[in-house]
Amino acid sequence: MTPHPDTALLQAFVDGTLGEHTAVHVALHLDDCPLCANQVLQLDPLSQAFASVDDPVVPAALVGDVLAAAATPLAPVPWIELVVGTVLLAAAAASTMAAGGLVGWWSRARTLIEVLTSVTADVLAQPSVSVSLATSAVVLGAATLMLVRATGTSAQEAV
Amino acid sequence: MRLHEAQPQDESTHIALAADGDGTAREWLVRRWTPPVYRFSLRMLSNEQDAYDAAQDTMVKVLNNLHRYDRNRAFSTWVFGIARNTCIDEHRKRRRRGDMPSTEVVDTGPTPLQEVARHLRAERVHEALAELPPMYREVLIMYHFEHLKYAEIAEALELPMGTVMNRIFRARQKLRDLYGTNDLPA
Structure with a gap:
């Protein structure tokens, strides 16, 4: 000291x-x-x-409420979320496969399938409706972008 | 002596067990840390319901993140760091809701007549504290009410010691201005 x-x-x-x-x-x-x-x-x-100031009184119920809140597991993903998410992903995958079928479908589709597979796992692991749906929307958006690009390329090659 | 200053070996044992999911150890931590976290939150937010919610959120975060606690740090600084951030979030929510900062006086329980004078002094201290900006209020609460060391406050706030000292001195000066030197208890 x-x-x-x-x-x-x-x-x-x-x-x-x-x-x-x-x-x-x-x-x-x-x-x-x-x-x-x-x-x-x-x-x-x-x-x-x-x-000189006394400590405030701690509400008697607080400790019990904390223990109860900490013991509550995260809510499972509702089944409707799973259905909607799966349908959206399937639609995105199908449209991309169709686009990929026009020109060089396999290389594009294979890359996208890998991305979709990875993101699907993330979607199913999300704890809330909003996060799950937001992720689904992002995937659908990406798939649509790929579709537009693939369609554009096939159109150019057709010309 | 505050509860969180006692028996550090016991505490580190309970932290390790609680991090592994031991229910008894988790309850032990909750019973030990909820009161100081609630006191801190109440003095930061000056509203009993907001403090209740903030204390509950803080303790759930503590329990759910025990595996992230760095055992080279004092547990108190980690807990109060989480409590402080939770109070800041709560403060932001209130501002978004348009709530005015509350100057509601903290209820310290039944007040016997013979303690009226003491209670009035306490009211003035709380009123003056509630008037301080949060960055000044938090350092005074940590030091004077929760009895953290200066170095622990710096660790909890993740600030250099010099910055903490400057904040404490400025907070004291502002409090003197608000509280009135002539009204200070003898």
Whole structure:
């Protein structure tokens, strides 16, 4: 432990007139020295004001409510979400496969199937309706983009 | 002495067990930490219902994230860091709802007549605290009411010690201005 600061230094600490470096030095000493910390309490009217305040009463039901809330598992994904998500993904996959069939379908479709498979697992693992549907929408959007690009390419090649 | 200053070995044992899903250890942590978290939240938010919700959210986050707790840090700083962030979120929600910052005085339970004078002083302290910006209020609450060390406050807020000291000095100055030096209890 560092040497005890004298009363003048502690008073300057209480008054907030020390430079930052010295204040930190004194604070670190106070963290480990109950004797000086107690002296600061005597020098500081604000500390005395805080010490005179009673702790608020903790509501009796709070601990029980925390335990109950912590014990509640995350809600499973509702079946309707699974159905909607699966239909959306199937539609996206089918449309992409159809587009891919026009030009170089296999390479595009294979890449997209890998993405869809990975994202499907994520969708099914989502804890909420909003997250699940949002993810489905993103997948559908990506699939649509691929479809448009594939269609555009096939049209150019046809020309 | 605050509850969270006692028996660090017991606490680290319970933390390890609770992180592995031990129900008794989880309940032990909840019973030990919910009161200080509620007190902190109430003094930050000045509203009993908001404090109740914030304390509950904080403790559920603590229990669900025990595996992320770095055992090189003091548990108190980790818990109060979560409580502080939860209170900030709650504060933002209130602002979005258009709620004005409440200066409602904290109810400290039944007040016997012989303690009226003391209670009035407490009211003034709480009123003045509620007037402070959150960045100043939180350091004063952590130090004066929850008795965290200066270094622990710096760790909980993830700030350098010098910044914490500056905030504490400015907070004290603002509180003196609000509270009135002449009204300070002897």
